[in-house]
Amino acid sequence: MTVTERPRHVTMKDVAQVARVSQSTVSRVLSGAPPAVPISESTRARVLDTAARLQYRPNPLARGLRGAPTMLIGAIVRDVTDPFFAVAIDALSRHARRRDYSVVLGHAREQAEEALALAAVLEARQCDAIVLLGDVREEPGLLEDLGAVDGPVVELWRGAGDGRFPAISVDNADGMRQAIRHLSELGHERIAFVGDPEKADVAVRLEAYRESGDDVVTVRNTAQDGAAALDVLLDRPNPPTAIAAATDVLAFGLLHRAAARGLRVPEDLSVTGFDDIPLAATAVPALTTIRMPIDAMAEAAVERAIGASTETSVFATELVVRASTARPGEHSVPPEGDAARREDAP
Amino acid sequence: MTVTERPRHVTMKDVAQVARVSQSTVSRVLSGAPPAVPISESTRARVLDTAARLQYRPNPLARGLRGAPTMLIGAIVRDVTDPFFAVAIDALSRHARRRDYSVVLGHAREQAEEALALAAVLEARQCDAIVLLGDVREEPGLLEDLGAVDGPVVELWRGAGDGRFPAISVDNADGMRQAIRHLSELGHERIAFVGDPEKADVAVRLEAYRESGDDVVTVRNTAQDGAAALDVLLDRPNPPTAIAAATDVLAFGLLHRAAARGLRVPEDLSVTGFDDIPLAATAVPALTTIRMPIDAMAEAAVERAIGASTETSVFATELVVRASTARPGEHSVPPEGDAARREDAP
DNA sequence: ACGCCGCGCGCATACGATTGCCTACAATCG
DNA sequence: CGATTGTAGGCAATCGTATGCGCGCGGCGT
Numbered sequence: 001m002t003v004t005e006r007p008r009h010v011t012m013k014d015v016a017q018v019a020r021v022s023q024s025t026v027s028r029v030l031s032g033a034p035p036a037v038p039i040s041e042s043t044r045a046r047v048l049d050t051a052a053r054l055q056y057r058p059n060p061l062a063r064g065l066r067g068a069p070t071m072l073i074g075a076i077v078r079d080v081t082d083p084f085f086a087v088a089i090d091a092l093s094r095h096a097r098r099r100d101y102s103v104v105l106g107h108a109r110e111q112a113e114e115a116l117a118l119a120a121v122l123e124a125r126q127c128d129a130i131v132l133l134g135d136v137r138e139e140p141g142l143l144e145d146l147g148a149v150d151g152p153v154v155e156l157w158r159g160a161g162d163g164r165f166p167a168i169s170v171d172n173a174d175g176m177r178q179a180i181r182h183l184s185e186l187g188h189e190r191i192a193f194v195g196d197p198e199k200a201d202v203a204v205r206l207e208a209y210r211e212s213g214d215d216v217v218t219v220r221n222t223a224q225d226g227a228a229a230l231d232v233l234l235d236r237p238n239p240p241t242a243i244a245a246a247t248d249v250l251a252f253g254l255l256h257r258a259a260a261r262g263l264r265v266p267e268d269l270s271v272t273g274f275d276d277i278p279l280a281a282t283a284v285p286a287l288t289t290i291r292m293p294i295d296a297m298a299e300a301a302v303e304r305a306i307g308a309s310t311e312t313s314v315f316a317t318e319l320v321v322r323a324s325t326a327r328p329g330e331h332s333v334p335p336e337g338d339a340a341r342r343e344d345a346p
Numbered sequence: 347m348t349v350t351e352r353p354r355h356v357t358m359k360d361v362a363q364v365a366r367v368s369q370s371t372v373s374r375v376l377s378g379a380p381p382a383v384p385i386s387e388s389t390r391a392r393v394l395d396t397a398a399r400l401q402y403r404p405n406p407l408a409r410g411l412r413g414a415p416t417m418l419i420g421a422i423v424r425d426v427t428d429p430f431f432a433v434a435i436d437a438l439s440r441h442a443r444r445r446d447y448s449v450v451l452g453h454a455r456e457q458a459e460e461a462l463a464l465a466a467v468l469e470a471r472q473c474d475a476i477v478l479l480g481d482v483r484e485e486p487g488l489l490e491d492l493g494a495v496d497g498p499v500v501e502l503w504r505g506a507g508d509g510r511f512p513a514i515s516v517d518n519a520d521g522m523r524q525a526i527r528h529l530s531e532l533g534h535e536r537i538a539f540v541g542d543p544e545k546a547d548v549a550v551r552l553e554a555y556r557e558s559g560d561d562v563v564t565v566r567n568t569a570q571d572g573a574a575a576l577d578v579l580l581d582r583p584n585p586p587t588a589i590a591a592a593t594d595v596l597a598f599g600l601l602h603r604a605a606a607r608g609l610r611v612p613e614d615l616s617v618t619g620f621d622d623i624p625l626a627a628t629a630v631p632a633l634t635t636i637r638m639p640i641d642a643m644a645e646a647a648v649e650r651a652i653g654a655s656t657e658t659s660v661f662a663t664e665l666v667v668r669a670s671t672a673r674p675g676e677h678s679v680p681p682e683g684d685a686a687r688r689e690d691a692p
Numbered sequence: 693a694c695g696c697c698g699c700g701c702g703c704a705t706a707c708g709a710t711t712g713c714c715t716a717c718a719a720t721c722g
Numbered sequence: 723c724g725a726t727t728g729t730a731g732g733c734a735a736t737c738g739t740a741t742g743c744g745c746g747c748g749g750c751g752t
């Protein structure tokens with residue numbers, strides 16, 4: 001074996017030279033497509049062989065420069081740390097894959113600067129389409145920037161879309177009403193709401209809550225803030241018997257602080273979440289929450305992004321009753337019970 | 347406003363035409379670099395102005411074709427859904443940002459095929475470096491494929507690296523010993539281990555556990571499996587008084603099932619986790635766990651990836667004592683207590 | 693035997709940005 | 723006043739791939 005100094009990158013030209021054909025022939029053979037130009041079987045085989053021997057890899061940059069699709073969907077997400085978005089990304093990636101696309105992810109991390117740099121990366125044909133996950137309203141220049149992008153932009157769970165881009169969304173208001181109705185039907189009369197109305201989707205949930213209640217604590221969307229919110233609520237003169245949290249993460253904080261204060265859930269306090277993150281089913285106690293059809297929504301977003309569909313539907317939520325809600329002062333149904341669904345049990 | 351049919355993409359040529367200069371001049375002005383060729387102030391201003399007016403965006407593909415760095419770090423992660431990796435990605439992204447790099451993420455989702463497609467995307471100068479998060483041993487062709495990549499490849503939390511690529515890792519064995527020692531010092535004698543030894547890092551933790559115990563339940567890394575593992579352990583003739591989980595996610599499952607069975611933690615059972623995911627501090631009860639210096643490790647990985655450093659250090663873990671561990675049959679210290687650290691309280 | 697057709701393939705150019713080299717003009721020097 | 727230096731900027735090659743167009747050659751028809 002001879003010493004090859006710096007194998008830098010094997011190009012078509014290299015393959016062509018070795019195979020004793022022109023670079024265009026190599027291109028035609030390797031493109032695989034129905035050859036607009038006929039190639040003899042012997043030549044084709046020779047090219048294919050040398051390409052394999054030389055470990056040729058097409059350069060996507062050069063391909064893209066010629067206008068070829070990158071088969072990449074860019075996803076901009078506000079905060080990867082949010083368990084809900086993690087699941088969403090996973091679903092998005094799975095459905096993209098089924099369509100032969102890959103997902104590249106950049107995240108905004110609640111910082112405008114970052115989001116901007118990201119947008120610059122994703123645009124300009126680095127990827128064929130962009131999916132916005134969650135509410136990215138806070139990024140001032142981002143949306144504006146995105147307007148200049150070539151490919152389609154789809155919003156997924158944007159909350160209250162302003163119609164700037166097609167959106168795949170969920171009926172947040174109805175979801176919150178389902179939670180409130182569930183608590184009402186159990187006999188709760190003093191129901192509080194905890195959430196961060198800065199996020200568009202939470203704002204919609206809050207608005208739906210306001211139709212029947214007005215005991216609101218505003219916090220950032222962390223379990224720690226959820227815990228602190230419980231203290232605020234319980235130190236009120238007439239504390240609630242049930243709390244509807246805007247997200248599961250907040251509900252986790254509520255459950256934690258309730259236990260720390262010696263309060264039993266659901267006997268002394270009922271708690272509902274929103275999102276049905278993976279850990280919700282194994283919370284202590286298992287969390288009653290509102291589930292969204294993540295999988296179907298991700299699929300819709302992918303189809304919209306790659307132009308396979310032009311629909312922008314609003315998906316329905318589903319109440320998942322577990323063990324964190326009960327009649328005031330009563331035990332929940334079975335101690336381990338998922339009244340409505342059971343798929344969570346191992 | 348005139349009708350602009352298909353603004354396709356504003357190129358330097360367009361800017362040059364409008365600004366009445368040559369395309370090379372536009373390039374020189376916009377590159378910003380110390381001009382090897384002098385440019386008059388008036389020309390520079392004119393170019394800058396028209397570029398802004400026309401909303402010019404450089405095409406990164408064309409840049410990359412000429413060999414320019416993409417300022418992108420590719421991250422390949424096994425499973426975005428894992429809360430631990432979510433935090434890691436966040437840290438990675440932050441540190442990359444500080445160095446003017448962005449992170450693009452692709453995930454393997456435990457599927458070889460997917461990982462391969464991803465590698466193809468990331469290689470070939472689409473990004474300047476690649477960071478592997480977690481154990482990707484299972485992907486057969488991936489590592490091999492990665493060997494052919496131009497840029498540097500760094501493994502982060504790969505567990506037991508095979509030395510193929512430089513690795514930033516954590517002392518998993520010592521971490522597990524810290525947990526076991528903590529439980530021993532509390533007086534526990536029957537300590538069980540729950541984890542998925544298929545993952546390299548968990549395998550190391552298991553090995554360290556084996557130095558002092560042999561009550562092992564093998565499961566996949568989900569909270570549901572953790573819950574099921576508790577049933578297995580408690581139905582044994584001589585059940586453990588403490589369980590060291592290989593990850594926080596498993597510990598969540600253990601806590602859930604313990605509560606569902608009416609078992610009090612930590613009075614009847616002590617539980618330790620591993621990772622210190624964000625929700626660990628607000629588990630019910632707050633989870634005693636092993637923390638890793640995620641931030642420092644992510645920083646090290648970024649520096650290694652972009653060639654700013656050549657060190658491959660092994661980082662130390664830290665025991666974080668919260669409320670899920672106590673002497674057998676005894677209450678934990680303060681009900682809400684973080685004995686060792688307090689930064690978790692809101 | 694000559695022209696025509698079609699197969700198989702190479703030439704050349706384009707994509708957008710970078711960069712080495714060269715030109716044109718002005719100012720300054722000898 | 724001619725030569726030199728410096729300033730300002732254009733020309734064209736280049737990166738790797740795709741593709742329209744055209745060229746040569748062999749076989750077949752008349």
